[in-house]
Amino acid sequence: MSDSELNLLRDLDYSVVQQCMHCGMCLPTCPTYVETLNERSSPRGRIAMMRAVADGRRELSESFAEEMYFCLGCLACQTACPAGVNYGQLFESARAEIERQQLLDSPKRRRIRRWTLGWLFAEQRRLQRVARLLRLYQRSGLERFVRSIGLLRLLPQSLRELEQLTPRISSAFTAEHHARTADPPDARYGVALVGGCVQDVAFADTNADTIYALRQNGCRVLLPSDQVCCGSLHAHNGDLESARALARRNIDAFAPENVDAIIVNAGGCGSHVKHYDHLLRDDPTYASRAKSWSEKVRDIHEFLVEIDFRAPAVGCGVGAVTYHESCHLKHGQGVSDAPRQILRAIPDVELVELAEADWCCGSAGIYNITQPEMSMRLLDRKMGNVRNTGAPVVATGNPGCVIQLQHGGHREGIDLQVVHPISLLADAYRAEEKVS
Amino acid sequence: MNDPIIDQLRSFLKADQLLTSEEDLDVYSFDGTALLHQKPRCIALPESSAEIGRILQVANGAKVPVVTRGSGTGLAGGSVPVEGCIVLCLVRLNRILALDVKNLVMVVEPGVLTQKIADEASAAGLFYPPDPGSIKISTIGGNVANNSGGLRGLKYGVTRDYVMALEVVLADGQVLQTGSKCVKDVAGFSLRDLFIGSEGCLGVITKITLKLIPQPAAKKTMLALFDSMTAAADTVSSIIENKIIPCTLEFLDRVTVECVESHAQIGLPTDCEALLLMEVDGHPAQVAEQAEQVVQLARAGGAREVRLAESAEEALRLASARRTAFSALARLAPTVVLEDVTVPRSELARMVARIDEVGRRHGVKVGTFGHMGDGNLHPTFLCDERDQEEMQRVEQAMQEVFDFAIELGGTITGEHGVGLAKKPFLPAQLGDVGMAMLRRLKDSFDPNGILNPGKVFD
Numbered sequence: 037m038s039d040s041e042l043n044l045l046r047d048l049d050y051s052v053v054q055q056c057m058h059c060g061m062c063l064p065t066c067p068t069y070v071e072t073l074n075e076r077s078s079p080r081g082r083i084a085m086m087r088a089v090a091d092g093r094r095e096l097s098e099s100f101a102e103e104m105y106f107c108l109g110c111l112a113c114q115t116a117c118p119a120g121v122n123y124g125q126l127f128e129s130a131r132a133e134i135e136r137q138q139l140l141d142s143p144k145r146r147r148i149r150r151w152t153l154g155w156l157f158a159e160q161r162r163l164q165r166v167a168r169l170l171r172l173y174q175r176s177g178l179e180r181f182v183r184s185i186g187l188l189r190l191l192p193q194s195l196r197e198l199e200q201l202t203p204r205i206s207s208a209f210t211a212e213h214h215a216r217t218a219d220p221p222d223a224r225y226g227v228a229l230v231g232g233c234v235q236d237v238a239f240a241d242t243n244a245d246t247i248y249a250l251r252q253n254g255c256r257v258l259l260p261s262d263q264v265c266c267g268s269l270h271a272h273n274g275d276l277e278s279a280r281a282l283a284r285r286n287i288d289a290f291a292p293e294n295v296d297a298i299i300v301n302a303g304g305c306g307s308h309v310k311h312y313d314h315l316l317r318d319d320p321t322y323a324s325r326a327k328s329w330s331e332k333v334r335d336i337h338e339f340l341v342e343i344d345f346r347a348p349a350v351g352c353g354v355g356a357v358t359y360h361e362s363c364h365l366k367h368g369q370g371v372s373d374a375p376r377q378i379l380r381a382i383p384d385v386e387l388v389e390l391a392e393a394d395w396c397c398g399s400a401g402i403y404n405i406t407q408p409e410m411s412m413r414l415l416d417r418k419m420g421n422v423r424n425t426g427a428p429v430v431a432t433g434n435p436g437c438v439i440q441l442q443h444g445g446h447r448e449g450i451d452l453q454v455v456h457p458i459s460l461l462a463d464a465y466r467a468e469e470k471v472s
Numbered sequence: 473m474n475d476p477i478i479d480q481l482r483s484f485l486k487a488d489q490l491l492t493s494e495e496d497l498d499v500y501s502f503d504g505t506a507l508l509h510q511k512p513r514c515i516a517l518p519e520s521s522a523e524i525g526r527i528l529q530v531a532n533g534a535k536v537p538v539v540t541r542g543s544g545t546g547l548a549g550g551s552v553p554v555e556g557c558i559v560l561c562l563v564r565l566n567r568i569l570a571l572d573v574k575n576l577v578m579v580v581e582p583g584v585l586t587q588k589i590a591d592e593a594s595a596a597g598l599f600y601p602p603d604p605g606s607i608k609i610s611t612i613g614g615n616v617a618n619n620s621g622g623l624r625g626l627k628y629g630v631t632r633d634y635v636m637a638l639e640v641v642l643a644d645g646q647v648l649q650t651g652s653k654c655v656k657d658v659a660g661f662s663l664r665d666l667f668i669g670s671e672g673c674l675g676v677i678t679k680i681t682l683k684l685i686p687q688p689a690a691k692k693t694m695l696a697l698f699d700s701m702t703a704a705a706d707t708v709s710s711i712i713e714n715k716i717i718p719c720t721l722e723f724l725d726r727v728t729v730e731c732v733e734s735h736a737q738i739g740l741p742t743d744c745e746a747l748l749l750m751e752v753d754g755h756p757a758q759v760a761e762q763a764e765q766v767v768q769l770a771r772a773g774g775a776r777e778v779r780l781a782e783s784a785e786e787a788l789r790l791a792s793a794r795r796t797a798f799s800a801l802a803r804l805a806p807t808v809v810l811e812d813v814t815v816p817r818s819e820l821a822r823m824v825a826r827i828d829e830v831g832r833r834h835g836v837k838v839g840t841f842g843h844m845g846d847g848n849l850h851p852t853f854l855c856d857e858r859d860q861e862e863m864q865r866v867e868q869a870m871q872e873v874f875d876f877a878i879e880l881g882g883t884i885t886g887e888h889g890v891g892l893a894k895k896p897f898l899p900a901q902l903g904d905v906g907m908a909m910l911r912r913l914k915d916s917f918d919p920n921g922i923l924n925p926g927k928v929f930d
Binding site for chain 2: 057080094097
């Protein structure tokens with residue numbers, strides 16, 4: 037841990053903390069406040085708690101730490117805040133300080149953190165190896181066998197839910213898909229794709245669709261092979277040092293100077309990698325490269341709209357589709373209209389607006405594992421709104437939301453198709469080829 | 473740390489209804505007002521008026537102060553705790569009890585959000601007009617206790633004009649019913665009216681019967697840009713002189729427009745000295761005619777540009793953006809001290825000019841916005857509470873603004889209330905007789921002085 041991180045909250049530029057003038061405009065947009073009606077579980081309350089620490093009036097306590105982990109980090113408050121409070125920055129600093137002081141430390145928690153943040157998500161090739169094993173378990177019939185004899189009932193409730201939240205591993209990972217189709221000969225743009233970590237092994241199809249849609253729009257698509265997890269899981273869980281290390285490796289792997297844009301198709305990752313400039317601002321070697329990285333990063337929807345994407349001539353064979361906004365796409369990146377524009381451009385898609393579309397679904401990174409009760413309350417709320425649209429398809433631009441909403445479908449016993457908007461666009465482009 | 477009051481409350485409240493941790497005391501120690509905070513003894517979250525009665529009995533017996541609040545968005549410190557108090561937070565009493573379309577009334581609990589009332593009324597084709605800036609989060613109980621105004625005061629009046637009946641738990645725990653669903657009701661003194669705007673000093677409001685009106689069939693929203701504040705103020709006067717009562721006549725000065733645009737990003741022009749947001753509503757034919765007249769009057773008054781909102785969504789975006797004005801000003805300074813002076817409409821231009829002059833003379837940055845149609849201005853002082861010398865200048869400037877408002881026949885507060893922030897300035901406006909009557913009233917409702925003591929007056 038570097039010296040610059042000592043007393044993270046006290047060292048924060050005080051104006052960031054003081055920016056909050058406690059008007060309360062954030063409260064009705066905060067999912068945890070609306071569910072609990074407790075001031076401490078509101079952005080205004082959490083900032084007041086951080087300010088007490090920043091002022092030196094209060095030491096960090098376990099109850100402070102618990103509250104900071106009860107926060108979803110959905111950033112809806114940031115969109116709502118007229119005063120422009122940078123809640124995301126405050127929240128990451130608070131969690132980092134909690135980890136630095138080891139306030140929630142327990143052998144089990146340490147083990148989980150070391151295993152996930154320190155091992156599984158630290159090397160993409162390692163994650164791919166684990167994913168291949170998991171795929172074998174899921175496809176060999178072993179999973180069905182284990183489920184059928186009720187072996188899972190031996191697990192505690194929380195682990196059983198977790199087992200259901202485990203994504204299906206893709207039959208081929210992103211690199212294989214990337215090699216299957218070719219760049220257009222007359223490419224207008226050169227872009228590089230952030231393949232993601234979980235996305236790469238469990239949602240490789242979405243990556244394949246992204247690559248296909250980009251190529252259909254005149255892009256040469258690079259897939260840097262040395263890329264690693266973007267580090268958003270680490271940053272949101274108080275491990276800023278690992279997040280910085282991952283950011284540096286990605287900047288090296290991508291060489292942002294050589295591409296027109298760096299494309300991300302996962303809302304959570306996009307929101308984080310757009311801020312590499314802030315994350316590495318004090319790094320003498322990387323600060324300026326991080327700045328040029330951040331300038332190049334685009335969410336896939338944002339980019340396609342920017343380059344005036346081609347509307348497909350035929351449909352993708354769906355019908356009524358509703359759109360759920362990933363928090364970090366909407367609140368973290370301010371991308372809200374572009375995905376809708378893409379969906380509306382597909383001839384047979386009838387976009388039905390979802391009530392509370394930008395309300396968190398409870399996935400929130402690993403929140404559905406760490407806070408299962410609140411996560412499921414939010415999922416139920418979301419599913420109620422989805423049901424009211426009558427649409428059998430939900431489009432959403434973040435893998436965490438996809439897993440959560442699919443889980444919601446299982447819980448309710450309804451046949452719900454959850455897809456990335458870009459997959460529908462790619463399907464429509466493919467349908468064009470068949471027609472012609 | 474044994475506290476007999478907390479022990480007594482714990483005997484009938486569930487664990488999650490009584491908060492006593494240091495963190496909880498911190499987060500309930502302020503409301504929306506700058507500079508004011510005080511930690512309470514504990515926070516009670518009652519779920520029924522019976523529980524409120526028992527809490528008040530405990531407090532009254534031990535002479536412990538009680539500060540009632542909802543979402544804590546007050547702007548005069550009315551819901552900031554006092555030392556040793558029980559905070560009575562009513563957010564869990566949040567049910568709409570009845571929507572009576574035959575009598576055009578809605579019966580609600582005090583913790584219902586104002587926006588929810590507006591939405592429910594609207595879904596039934598009805599209209600609840602009062603719309604304070606914080607409508608999305610303010611509770612109706614807080615609105616009644618502060619007699620809140622909003623953007624539509626000019627045509628539709630304020631909260632008082634929509635309260636038909638109240639249930640109030642008195643300081644000793646007794647329950648008072650006052651008012652009825654009848655439009656005409658002169659049985660006895662109107663006790664109901666005493667509680668409206670009483671800022672939690674006379675009783676705890678536990679049920680509210682609200683009047684609703686039919687929804688206007690049409691509305692049109694316009695935006696006019698001026699190169700001088702005086703031209704905008706004169707335009708407002710000429711609109712009213714021409715016997716047009718728009719439902720909204722809001723203005724923002726250059727500083728405020730810049731901040732609002734920086735937050736909302738809806739394309740507001742940031743190079744004009746004053747912006748008027750105007751809305752007319754009613755019968756479609758009348759709305760069309762009045763909108764046309766308003767546009768012409770604004771042009772004649774020197775407006776550089778007049779725009780008509782093209783859709784209901786655009787109109788909503790404009791109104792929502794206007795509502796964020798106060799908070800958006802916080803982008804410019806760490807501390808924003810918001811005032812609420814109101815003057816007769818005919819004196820608006822003079823008042824606006826004086827605010828500007830006072831700010832310059834004391835070297836204090838001021839952003840002004842407000843409800844020009846009803847003379848209610850919100851000069852907002854942009855400062856830094858850590859700079860004591862600057863805060864002194866702010867205080868002097870404020871005093872001069874208040875004095876001038878009173879001199880013009882106005883008031884120190886149009887809609888935010890007195891609370892703690894305006895308390896020192898109240899005697900100058902009400903005089904000795906007025907103050908003495910307030911005290912006698914307070915003593916007869918709350919002889920032990922437990923309800924929000926030290927607010928409005930000492």
